[in-house]
Amino acid sequence: MNLINETHDINLTSWVESANQANIDFPIQNLPFAVFRRKNSNEEFRGGVAIGDQVLDLNVVATANIFNGLAQEAVVAANAPALNEFMGMGQEYWSALRLALSQALRAGSEHQHALADALVAQSDIEFSMPCHIGDYTDFYTSIYHATAVGRLFRPDNPLLPNYKWVPIGYHGRASSIDVSGQVFHRPNGQTKAPDAEVPSFGPCKRLDYELELGIYLGKGNALGDAISISNAENHVFGFCVFNDWSARDLQAWEYQPLGPFLAKNFASTVSPWIVTTEALAPYRTCWTRDENDPQPMDYLESAHNREAGAFDIQMDVLLESEKMRADGTPACKLSESSFKHSYWTVAQMVTHHTVNGCNFLPGDMLGSGTQSGPDHEEAGSMLELSRGGKESITLANGETRTFLNDGDKVIMRGWCEKEGFNRIGLGFVEGTILPAK
Amino acid sequence: MNLINETHDINLTSWVESANQANIDFPIQNLPFAVFRRKNSNEEFRGGVAIGDQVLDLNVVATANIFNGLAQEAVVAANAPALNEFMGMGQEYWSALRLALSQALRAGSEHQHALADALVAQSDIEFSMPCHIGDYTDFYTSIYHATAVGRLFRPDNPLLPNYKWVPIGYHGRASSIDVSGQVFHRPNGQTKAPDAEVPSFGPCKRLDYELELGIYLGKGNALGDAISISNAENHVFGFCVFNDWSARDLQAWEYQPLGPFLAKNFASTVSPWIVTTEALAPYRTCWTRDENDPQPMDYLESAHNREAGAFDIQMDVLLESEKMRADGTPACKLSESSFKHSYWTVAQMVTHHTVNGCNFLPGDMLGSGTQSGPDHEEAGSMLELSRGGKESITLANGETRTFLNDGDKVIMRGWCEKEGFNRIGLGFVEGTILPAK
CATH class of the missing domain: 3.90.850.10 (Fumarylacetoacetase-like, C-terminal domain)
Incomplete structure (x- = not known):
């Protein structure tokens, strides 16, 4: 069972410059999920993905409608104050969204322009629980x-x-x-x-x-x-x-x-x-x-x-x-x-x-x-x-x-x-x- | 602390005849809550109150808008597929709704006509969990x-x-x-x-x-x-x-x-x-x-x-x-x-x-x-x-x-x-x- 795919490739770089530094937590090979909003704002909490010292706002990504198929369905579900629905969709959806995010954030991506407004500095955000924990x-x-x-x-x-x-x-x-x-x-x-x-x-x-x-x-x-x-x-x-x-x-x-x-x-x-x-x-x-x-x-x-x-x-x-x-x-x-x-x-x-x-x-x-x-x-x-x-x-x-x-x-x-x-x-x-x- | 009030009075009877029998679970002095719908239906689950062999449909009661103040707010909250919101309102609301239900179901109540369509036989219903249990x-x-x-x-x-x-x-x-x-x-x-x-x-x-x-x-x-x-x-x-x-x-x-x-x-x-x-x-x-x-x-x-x-x-x-x-x-x-x-x-x-x-x-x-x-x-x-x-x-x-x-x-x-x-x-x-x- 080969679990390694193109999203893990060490040679990938991102058009988000801070993601290309050495020894950071959030290079383009990571792409973890959280729920966030701008600090001291009344914004709705929604899903986000860490990239370098930025967070990619999944509200903007979902609305931009740049993904297809399972990835688009998944990002719409992750544009929510808790990630439970997205998490419940299963491996196919998680993997499709990961690949779409990896491609969209890569250096040279056609989506760079559409996503330029989707970045928020991590220093400017606050988190809530990423999901409702039932048990x-x-x-x-x-x-x-x-x-x-x-x-x-x-x-x-x-x-x-x-x-x-x-x-x-x-x-x-x-x-x-x-x-x-x-x-x-x-x-x-x-x-x-x-x-x-x-x-x-x-x-x-x-x-x-x-x-x-x-x-x-x-x-x-x-x-x-x-x-x-x-x-x-x-x-x-x-x-x-x-x-x-x-x-x-x-x-x-x-x-x-x-x-x-x-x-x-x-x-x-x-x-x-x-x-x-x-x-x-x-x-x-x-x-x-x-x-x-x-x-x-x-x-x-x-x-x-x-x-x-x-x-x-x-x-x-x-x-x-x-x-x-x-x-x-x-x-x-x-x-x-x-x-x-x-x-x-x-x-x-x-x-x-x-x-x-x-x-x-x-x-x-x-x-x-x-x-x-x-x-x-x-x-x-x-x-x-x-x-x-x-x-x-x-x-x-x-x-x-x-x-x-x-x-x-x-x-x-x-x-x-x-x-x-x-x-x-x-x-x-x-x-x-x-x-x- | 006297916890007994008019809703506990043994002399109360209801216009719902089955509630006036001896040794039953649900006389008018009880008024317990559940979440129900008609059996084998596609109805939404909603709150109900047991009275005799019937259930009082809180969707009908909430919509009839016959209660006032806290009781009306409470019944609107209890008209839901889970009672958590109503349960979270606190003692004043619970008590106000109990009193309003007791009065509305009593023999001679002015609300008998408005509530006649709110009764469903318990033999015709199915239950869901009454609330979401977090912990x-x-x-x-x-x-x-x-x-x-x-x-x-x-x-x-x-x-x-x-x-x-x-x-x-x-x-x-x-x-x-x-x-x-x-x-x-x-x-x-x-x-x-x-x-x-x-x-x-x-x-x-x-x-x-x-x-x-x-x-x-x-x-x-x-x-x-x-x-x-x-x-x-x-x-x-x-x-x-x-x-x-x-x-x-x-x-x-x-x-x-x-x-x-x-x-x-x-x-x-x-x-x-x-x-x-x-x-x-x-x-x-x-x-x-x-x-x-x-x-x-x-x-x-x-x-x-x-x-x-x-x-x-x-x-x-x-x-x-x-x-x-x-x-x-x-x-x-x-x-x-x-x-x-x-x-x-x-x-x-x-x-x-x-x-x-x-x-x-x-x-x-x-x-x-x-x-x-x-x-x-x-x-x-x-x-x-x-x-x-x-x-x-x-x-x-x-x-x-x-x-x-x-x-x-x-x-x-x-x-x-x-x-x-x-x-x-x-x-x-x-x-x-x-x-x-």
């Missing part, structure tokens, strides 16, 4: 994260017996997911210190981030119809960077026996751009399972999944404290990891989620779970970096943390690089913590 | 259920230490909730027998129902704004009967450490009518906490909650097997219980859910959790009735069950009765199991 499910696909966290909660039994068989996931809260720039108050709640007789109530003392990818479902499935692993990727529209904020002390007290609840649902933040599965084709890689581990059950196994099921999406997380902002010092990096370490692939998540007949709707989101890498330095949460709060982390300016402070801004980025292809980026997601109410 | 959260408020189930999973430690402090809840799947009449295939999935070395894949062998109430949120709250217990009930639009189908063998293998997932999200079924919180006022009762138990934390405590926080909603569950249908014998009752046994009140659920700033949207649903009563015979699931599948349940026609068979239809009903007031009913929810695919 959000968080997975737990990093075995390094599961082991490190399990060790803190259950030192003798860090990795539960089901982990290597079941792509563990649980339902999350969709209403409190917002787009990058989210600012929220430190949550209040019940906690119980290990040595306390009774729980107490107050602001969370162990506020944390989780470095995740968000995976958007495109075309859904009818209730009762499982999605086979060979068909799973046709349902995956694209990816974003995702911060699944977590209140560790609330979680420790509340999570048994039905799982995390108030520890997770106070805020979750997505990056604004959805990088399509098609754009990520060059950065796919083989997926392997250690031969000493159980191999996946039949319903989670396919040759294609072995050959190209994994995505080498690199990610990092940075922290900008109030002091850094006051001093004008830049945010400092806390860790860096890659989604290629995931114990389960996206296709396996999709197939497992629907094997009982559960239905996806266009725009539903899966969280990858915290993407910690094999080394301690690659941990995707402060819980892991500080070894359960026992070791202080020293920041670049000398400040220390075990968990997040009020005023801290957390920034996460994602990108892909591969010999013979352009670097493309997922952009970034940021969020800031206010004091508890 | 669904399932609670676990029956201590009898929590103890009985806990004993099966953890014999030495049935009730976890947090149970008496935290209104335990977890996020569920909204996409697979459908309205009464839902027919679904037995789910497939991974299970692991206690004596097996590795898990196996196949149809669920321990398919179960859960007898619950569904609680619909009306007016929402902004992210970050907790809802205090004194204000909680103003956000609760109404109640339905809810079957939270469960695959016990899938659950046992998958649920640690993040909670139930595929064991729950293959199907959940609501009754079509939403009985408003206002209609339930007469059947409210005091809420007590055993003096030997921990008392609620301050944020979950109020005098009103003590005085009238509980709802004495009686519920039962019946089973109709394929054989019963073939033989023409009626469904047989499995158990009966009441929501008054709940360890936590609805107000406590709402307040706890938002204490960390989590936001509700109009139409969000809370499940009460399985409402098992104190006696074994009052258990709200087969898992409990069959003591974990160890004791066979004999049905009225001599068939036996430990869990549900293919072809079984499960029917749940809810109703309220109190001296000095009419009986009102929540109607029923039913669903039928097809063989695994």
Whole structure:
């Protein structure tokens, strides 16, 4: 299955000059989607595509009526305050629009004149959520994260017996997911210190981030119809960077026996751009399972999944404290990891989620779970970096943390690089913590 | 706080004759909302109100323009294929429309002539979901259920230490909730027998129902704004009967450490009518906490909650097997219980859910959790009735069950009765199991 096509060609350049610079997130080979409008305007939110430091306004493109067939139908659907309808159209439409956009934005395109008015500087826009997320499910696909966290909660039994068989996931809260720039108050709640007789109530003392990818479902499935692993990727529209904020002390007290609840649902933040599965084709890689581990059950196994099921999406997380902002010092990096370490692939998540007949709707989101890498330095949460709060982390300016402070801004980025292809980026997601109410 | 008003008066009668019979679900004191259309028609779905064996078509009522002020605004909003907008208007609007409907449907009303064409026989209609459920959260408020189930999973430690402090809840799947009449295939999935070395894949062998109430949120709250217990009930639009189908063998293998997932999200079924919180006022009762138990934390405590926080909603569950249908014998009752046994009140659920700033949207649903009563015979699931599948349940026609068979239809009903007031009913929810695919 050759997933590479002309839209990935490293030699393509754009008539949008800023898209031709080296090492940027949004060259013409990327073409991610978001929903935007001009900052401080009363404009309707509508779909847009990133190109260099500009966004291509899909309202203008749809109205210009320069595309044909599926591509034109798709761009009309994407000219909306939420991309759900477009996402629900399926692979043929996504791919047709991608090709049409790639051709229209290439150097020498006949459409350059028609689209000159369709560009808005990214510095002049604000985003909304790219789609309505009906249901959000968080997975737990990093075995390094599961082991490190399990060790803190259950030192003798860090990795539960089901982990290597079941792509563990649980339902999350969709209403409190917002787009990058989210600012929220430190949550209040019940906690119980290990040595306390009774729980107490107050602001969370162990506020944390989780470095995740968000995976958007495109075309859904009818209730009762499982999605086979060979068909799973046709349902995956694209990816974003995702911060699944977590209140560790609330979680420790509340999570048994039905799982995390108030520890997770106070805020979750997505990056604004959805990088399509098609754009990520060059950065796919083989997926392997250690031969000493159980191999996946039949319903989670396919040759294609072995050959190209994994995505080498690199990610990092940075922290900008109030002091850094006051001093004008830049945010400092806390860790860096890659989604290629995931114990389960996206296709396996999709197939497992629907094997009982559960239905996806266009725009539903899966969280990858915290993407910690094999080394301690690659941990995707402060819980892991500080070894359960026992070791202080020293920041670049000398400040220390075990968990997040009020005023801290957390920034996460994602990108892909591969010999013979352009670097493309997922952009970034940021969020800031206010004091508890 | 006197919650009783003229709409609850037992002496009210309606010009819709069928509403004046004894012991029916929908006398004029009830007035629940649903979304319906004529069976096998291409009509738009729209809001309706049950009265006797009829439904009052809110499209006709809204168009007739016979109400004033808030009531007219409310009925216009409820003339829609989903009630979310109406539910989001808040208590004043709900109450104004209830009073206007009560007056218009009373014997001798000046509006009888205008509304004669607004009645459709309930036998001639079909329902859709009454609203779009953005997020669904399932609670676990029956201590009898929590103890009985806990004993099966953890014999030495049935009730976890947090149970008496935290209104335990977890996020569920909204996409697979459908309205009464839902027919679904037995789910497939991974299970692991206690004596097996590795898990196996196949149809669920321990398919179960859960007898619950569904609680619909009306007016929402902004992210970050907790809802205090004194204000909680103003956000609760109404109640339905809810079957939270469960695959016990899938659950046992998958649920640690993040909670139930595929064991729950293959199907959940609501009754079509939403009985408003206002209609339930007469059947409210005091809420007590055993003096030997921990008392609620301050944020979950109020005098009103003590005085009238509980709802004495009686519920039962019946089973109709394929054989019963073939033989023409009626469904047989499995158990009966009441929501008054709940360890936590609805107000406590709402307040706890938002204490960390989590936001509700109009139409969000809370499940009460399985409402098992104190006696074994009052258990709200087969898992409990069959003591974990160890004791066979004999049905009225001599068939036996430990869990549900293919072809079984499960029917749940809810109703309220109190001296000095009419009986009102929540109607029923039913669903039928097809063989695994």
